[in-house]
Amino acid sequence: xxxxxxxxxxxxxxxxxxxxxxxxxxxxxxxxxxxxxxxxxxxxxxxxxxxxxxxxxxxxxxxxxxxxxxxxxxxxxxxxxxxxxx
Numbered sequence: 001x002x003x004x005x006x007x008x009x010x011x012x013x014x015x016x017x018x019x020x021x022x023x024x025x026x027x028x029x030x031x032x033x034x035x036x037x038x039x040x041x042x043x044x045x046x047x048x049x050x051x052x053x054x055x056x057x058x059x060x061x062x063x064x065x066x067x068x069x070x071x072x073x074x075x076x077x078x079x080x081x082x083x084x085x086x
Contacts, residue, residue, distance in 0.1 A: 076082045 073082060073085060076085060
């Protein structure tokens with residue numbers, strides 16, 4: 001009688017542990033999938049940000065180039081050479 005009772009308790013304990021283990025695995029899988037979705041959406045947003053940063057960097061470079069050219073023209077004393085360079 002006692003062996004059957006302990007065997008029944010062991011089976012119940014094993015079933016409870018199995019349920020808890022499956023619940024823990026399911027929770028981990030859901031957490032990993034959710035975090036992966038959030039990370040991918042954040043990366044896609046940063047991709048569009050990088051395009052804007054590249055465009056603004058190019059505009060800055062062209063602006064500096066234009067300013068340097070104007071400064072060089074300011075140091076030319078001969079009006080004929082200045083007109084030719086413009």
